[in-house]
Amino acid sequence: MPGTKEIRAKITSVKNTQKITKAMQMVATSKMRRAQERMRAARPYAEGIRNVIGHLTKANPDYRSPYLSEREAVKTIGIIVVSTDRGLAGALNANVFKQTLLLMREWQDKGIAVKLCMIGAKGMAFFRRLNVPVLAHVTHLGDRPHVKDIIGTVKVMLDAYRDGELDRLFLVNAQFINTMTQRPSVEQLLPALSIDTEGLQRHWDYLYEPEASQILDDLLMRYIESQVYRAAVENVASEMAARMVAMKSASDNASKLISEMQLIYNKARQAAITKELAEIVGGAAAV
Amino acid sequence: MAERHTLQVDIVSAEGEIFSGPATMVVAPASQGDIGVAPRHAPLLSMLKPGEVRVHLPDGTEQFFFVGGGAIEVQPSKVTVLADTALRAKDIDEAAALAAKQRAEEALKDRSGHITQAEALAELARAAAQLKIIARLRKQHS
Numbered sequence: 376m377p378g379t380k381e382i383r384a385k386i387t388s389v390k391n392t393q394k395i396t397k398a399m400q401m402v403a404t405s406k407m408r409r410a411q412e413r414m415r416a417a418r419p420y421a422e423g424i425r426n427v428i429g430h431l432t433k434a435n436p437d438y439r440s441p442y443l444s445e446r447e448a449v450k451t452i453g454i455i456v457v458s459t460d461r462g463l464a465g466a467l468n469a470n471v472f473k474q475t476l477l478l479m480r481e482w483q484d485k486g487i488a489v490k491l492c493m494i495g496a497k498g499m500a501f502f503r504r505l506n507v508p509v510l511a512h513v514t515h516l517g518d519r520p521h522v523k524d525i526i527g528t529v530k531v532m533l534d535a536y537r538d539g540e541l542d543r544l545f546l547v548n549a550q551f552i553n554t555m556t557q558r559p560s561v562e563q564l565l566p567a568l569s570i571d572t573e574g575l576q577r578h579w580d581y582l583y584e585p586e587a588s589q590i591l592d593d594l595l596m597r598y599i600e601s602q603v604y605r606a607a608v609e610n611v612a613s614e615m616a617a618r619m620v621a622m623k624s625a626s627d628n629a630s631k632l633i634s635e636m637q638l639i640y641n642k643a644r645q646a647a648i649t650k651e652l653a654e655i656v657g658g659a660a661a662v
Numbered sequence: 663m664a665e666r667h668t669l670q671v672d673i674v675s676a677e678g679e680i681f682s683g684p685a686t687m688v689v690a691p692a693s694q695g696d697i698g699v700a701p702r703h704a705p706l707l708s709m710l711k712p713g714e715v716r717v718h719l720p721d722g723t724e725q726f727f728f729v730g731g732g733a734i735e736v737q738p739s740k741v742t743v744l745a746d747t748a749l750r751a752k753d754i755d756e757a758a759a760l761a762a763k764q765r766a767e768e769a770l771k772d773r774s775g776h777i778t779q780a781e782a783l784a785e786l787a788r789a790a791a792q793l794k795i796i797a798r799l800r801k802q803h804s
Contacts, residue, residue, distance in 0.1 A: 415677035423674050427735045431707065492766075499769045500781055511759070512766035522676045522747045527758025534759065579737060584694045584708035593709060594733055597744070601676045642725050 379647065382640040386633055393629035399463070400622035406518050407554070407615035413519070413608045414551070421605060424598050430579055431591050439590045442533075442595040445566050446542045451488040453510070453541040454478060455564070457548035457606050458498030459614040460514055467549050467557055467617040468497045474559035475547045479507070490541060492532050494525065494607060510535060518615075520607040522600060529600050536565050544599075548606040549613035555620065557613035562606075564599055608614050668720055669701045673727055673743040680727055680745060681717060688741050689716040690734050699736050706736040715743055 432443065456475050458468050479489045491507055493499045496514040503509065511531035516524055535541045543565060550560035583590060668684040688699045691713030694758045697706075729745040 397763075413677070417676060419672065419679045419682075419779040420674040420676045420744065423672065423735075424733075424744050425731065427742065427744065430735070433686050493769075499766075503770050509770055511762035513762055514765075526750075526755055527760070528758040528762040530755055531762050554706070581705045583706045584692055584706070587707075590707055590709060590733065594744075597676075597733075597746070604676050611709045 379640060379643045382636055382643060386636050386640065389629050389632050389636070393633070394627055395627040400619055403619040403622060405617045407612055407619060410518065410612035410615055411551070414605070414612055417601065417605050417608060421598075421601050424594060424601060426460055426558075428591070428594050428598060431587065431594070432581055434581055435561065435587045435591070438591065440588070440591050440595060442592065442599075443566055445568070449487055449542040451490060452539050452543040452545065453490050453492060453535060454545045454547060455492040455494065455529075455532060455603060455606075456498045456502070457546070457603075457610045458493070458495035458501075459610065460496045460516075461614075462497065463619040464614050464617040464623060467613060468501070470557075471547060471559045472498070472501050474561060475502075476614065477560055478545065478547065485648050490535070492528060494603075495529065495610070510551060516607055518611055520611065522604050522657050525603055525607060526600060529603050530596075533565075533596060533599060538607045541565075546603065546606055548610045549617075551609050551612040551616065553616060554616045557617055562602075567595060567598065568594060568612075667701060669699070669703075669738075670740045671717055672741070672742070673715060673717075673729075673745055675729075675732075675745040675747045677747050681725065684720055685741075686716045686720055687718040688720075688743075690743065691715070691729075692734065697734075699741055703736050704716045705738070707733070707734050710743070710745075715745075729791075 377504070432440075433542055454475060456471065458471055462468075482489055489507055491509045493502060493509055494514075499509070499512055499514065511528045511585045513525060513528045532541065532544055536544055546562045546564050548560060549557045550559055581587070581595065668767055669688070671681065671683060671685045671688055673677070673681040686700070690697055690701070691711045692708040693711055694708070696713075696791070697708070699706075710732045712730050715729055717725045717727070719725060727745070729743065731746040731750045733744045735742045735744070749791055
């Protein structure tokens with residue numbers, strides 16, 4: 376039977392750990408809500424810019440932007456991987472990396488090279504082990520990513536695409552489905568085929584300042600940036616949700632552990648009292 | 663009646679909606695000079711310079727919004743301002759891109775020097791698993 380003092384010390388230590396996991400859970404919950412709000416706030420811009428690009432491509436069918444046209448021979452693809460900076464978020468990052476590896480394998484099997492762009496420290500730590508070139512890298516965007524912090528990183532990939540170094544650009548991040556579910560999602564950023572002009576009924580005869588092609592390319596650049604920004608914000612929401620769930624189960628496990636140890640402690644204490652009593656009674660009988 | 667004299671204005675940035683509502687006129691810093699847009703303006707698409715967007719509200723007051731650049735789309739009864747949240751200039755973007763590249767190169771370079779504890783633990787777990795498999799294979803063969 377272990378001493379009661381040791382058990383009590385262990386209970387205190389588990390209780391302290393539980394305090395930390397509970398606090399982390401609550402922090403993650405409130406941060407998740409704020410991240411979800413930011414996800415919603417980013418939507419009007421994405422819709423607005425998508426509409427304008429739609430109108431623009433419809434009004435100018437003769438200008439084919441390099442960002443919109445499919446290339447015949449694909450030699451190299453780029454993948455922007457969004458991961459978290461910190462751990463303790465369950466299998467969130469592992470799932471994103473697995474999906475990325477599958478995507479890489481799929482293209483590499485066809486003899487097509489892959490180049491990466493890393494957003495988040497965990498991704499860099501994982502992918503630098505593989506011998507795959509990483510073109511750009513940014514970490515510590517924090518809980519509130521800002522567009523200005525990702526412009527440079529995205530520009531590297533956009534320039535590489537425009538110069539023909541990349542023929543396709545993908546984006547992988549953890550999609551926020553709900554608090555319990557986050558799924559890795561793969562999206563093709565370039566060529567931007569997701570902008571469809573089908574639903575637009577009016578054809579506007581615009582006046583342009585400067586010329587249409589310049590505006591279109593500038594807008595497409597901003598569109599891609601806003602997509603990556605959305606992915607970064609969504610990843611924060613997913614990270615917080617995953618951490619919330621992970622910390623909740625950690626707290627629950629700690630509770631279970633504490634109640635088990637409390638039982639052992641009570642038994643040990645009772646045994647000590649019984650033993651003491653038996654000794655007193657025995658001593659009294661001897662006298 | 664009121665609809666004919668106002669236009670719907672939406673000012674949005676990538677990080678959130680800035681303004682949405684009816685207005686009697688919008689003044690914006692277009693790339694070729696400030697433009698004023700009244701209802702039933704001809705369709706126009708222009709890039710914006712950093713500056714302020716002035717929105718004249720139907721009640722006669724005015725609201726100012728600073729934009730760091732962006733684009734404006736004008737339709738006869740609707741104006742959409744896609745505002746940049748950051749100041750954009752070719753050299754600023756260029757510098758940011760260069761910094762992102764350098765960060766990637768540095769992170770790839772310091773392969774040995776800077777290993778975090780988490781990485782070391784993962785490495786250890788992997789090695790332990792490999793040893794276990796080797797031991798099992800040995801047992802099977804002997």
